[in-house]
Amino acid sequence: MSQQNGHKSSGGVVQRPTNPVGIVGYGAYVPRYRLPGSEIARVWTGGVGGSPVKEKAVAGLDEDVVTMSIEAARNALTRAQIDPTDIRAVWVGSESHPYAVKPTSTMVAEAIGAVPNTLAADWEFACKAGSEAVQAGIGFVGSSMGRYVMSIGMDIAQGRPGDALEYTAAAGGAAFIIGPAEDSLAVYEGTYSFVTDTPDFWRRAGESYPSHGDRFTGEPAYFNHTISAAETIMQEMGLTPADFDYAVFHQPNVKFPGRAGKMLGFTPEQLQTGMLVNEIGNVYSGSSLIGLSAILDEATPDSLILYVSYGSGAGSDAMVIRTTERLAERQGLARSTRDYIARRTEIDYALYTRYRGKLKMH
Amino acid sequence: MEVVNYWRMKKQRFGLEGATQPRRDAGESMYHEDTLPHTNGNGSAAATLTLQAERTETTPVDLFTKGVVYSWTTVYNAPAGFDAQAPYTLAMIELDDGSLLTAQLTDVDGEPEIGQRVEMVTRLLRTDGEAGVIIYGYKFRPVLDH
DSSP: OTTTTTOOOOSOOSBOOSSOEEEEEEEEEOOSEEEEHHHHHHHHSTTOSOOSSSEEEEOOTTOOHHHHHHHHHHHHHHHHTOOGGGEEEEEEEOSOOSOSSSOHHHHHHHHHTOOSSSEEEEEOBTBTHHHHHHHHHHHHHHTTSOSEEEEEEEEEOOOOTTSGGGGTBOEEEEEEEEEEGGGOSEEEEEEEEEEOOOOSEEOOTTOSSOEEOGGGGIIIIIIHHHHHHHHHHHHHHTOOGGGOSEEEEOOSSSHHHHHHHHHHTOOHHHHHTTOOHHHHOBOGGGHHHHHHHHHHHHOOTTOEEEEEOOBTTTEEEEEEEEEOTHHHHHHTTSOOHHHHHHOOEEOOHHHHHHHTTOSOOO | OHHHHHHHHHHHHHHOEEEEOOOSSOOSOSSGGGBOOOOOSSSTHHHHHHHHHHHSOOEEEEOOSEEEEEEEEEESSOOTTTGGGOSEEEEEEEETTSOEEEEEEOSOOSOOOTTOEEEEEEEEEEESTTTSOEEEEEEEEEOOOO
16 A cells, blocks of 8 residues: 555564653552452353353442543552653543543543643553553654653453353553653563454444454454564564563463463463463453553563553554663552452452443333 | 532542631641531532632642541432442541541441541542433542552
8 A cells, every 4th residue: 555655665663762762650450359250150151161260350339440540540650750740641541431422531631630731532442452552652752742641551341241251351450651761660672563454352332242253353363463463573673582581461361361472482480470360350451551560560670571462453562671770669659460459359240240230220 | 510510629529639728817737627628428518618719718739648537427328329339438537637528438348447547549429320420539448558
């Protein structure tokens, strides 16, 4: 298409901003309720058959993507120790914005004190909406349009009762403040996205629950995009799996990211720190980002991290991130991802139906 | 009416912003006697703030976001709009700056204790029906250690 327009490709596919950019602060949020997979199986399959995760995080009656984003954003601000009025964009990626029309991002911006001199918008690209907002933040800060950007991936994922996705569709996510590399606790060394039109999972406008292409969600969707994005960025940057201390992938279940990591040549140890899905489920737009936040909680300075998101429809964003000396001094300033995971209150399926509005009241 | 309240109270509800008025006998603490009541969680105290604001010029102030449970009760028969979350615990919170305000507690199991440390979180308070605005605001939860 570019040649038809008379333009030629400019070459390299790995993207880097003009000015180096990194993560100034980050913060996670996971609600406290947990629904075990065995409880879903008890209701729908008579307990026969396994669950793709041990349990999933469920939001309470008074929580949604706005409230969860606000708490993660406040944690990110606490770590960054910046003035919120210096934030020039607040972007929230989610599949479960509470309004169809009225931005989540303006409410988050209001709550953290970033209004009024800021951009604000909600992003949508299935499970990689938040990761896309991070990339946009890299470009925005890297071109000096603003000093700081708040990019958030947060979801309360919808799973149709009885559907395979109900075992994993969960609530949680993370917020990242993108800023100049000299202020950062980790620096983006490169980012690359691999995108095609792939009909693996979708939700039509007005529908309460998503639809999916069953087995089609695997090879042509998750694995093709995740593996292609990871292989390309490593090849273009002259890196191999052995160069990385950590790797984190989108986590729709336990099996997929584990297999993707193995196919690429990563060891289970490299994946372990960022692998949260067995304990909190698939938090969709927040999945790979909260995995990254768990890694940043434990990493030491000068660690190399491979981050790869996946969003249905479909695409993967691969990023190479190196931690800096500033990480150690900011890790403990706010609650860790593990602090939230440890805050666990188990509920049964009956309470789950009330908390998630699945009861027909009239 | 919900939209008007939403607009007027957004700084209070999202940011726990209070207001002070100058003391007539200047000096001493700016809190306690001078801090205007904020809201009692169902929005009715907004009227108090407005009346006070008309009589006296007030200055916005960011209240502290941590404090202790001063007193509490459990609401089983909730007013219209709050019934979706009933039963819930309503508490008076004494903030670390000395202000006293009323708010719901959240993320509590069983009965809270007087003097228990709590912290502000932003949560969904209620919705104006299926199609109206969603009202967010402050609640307090037991302080999470980290």
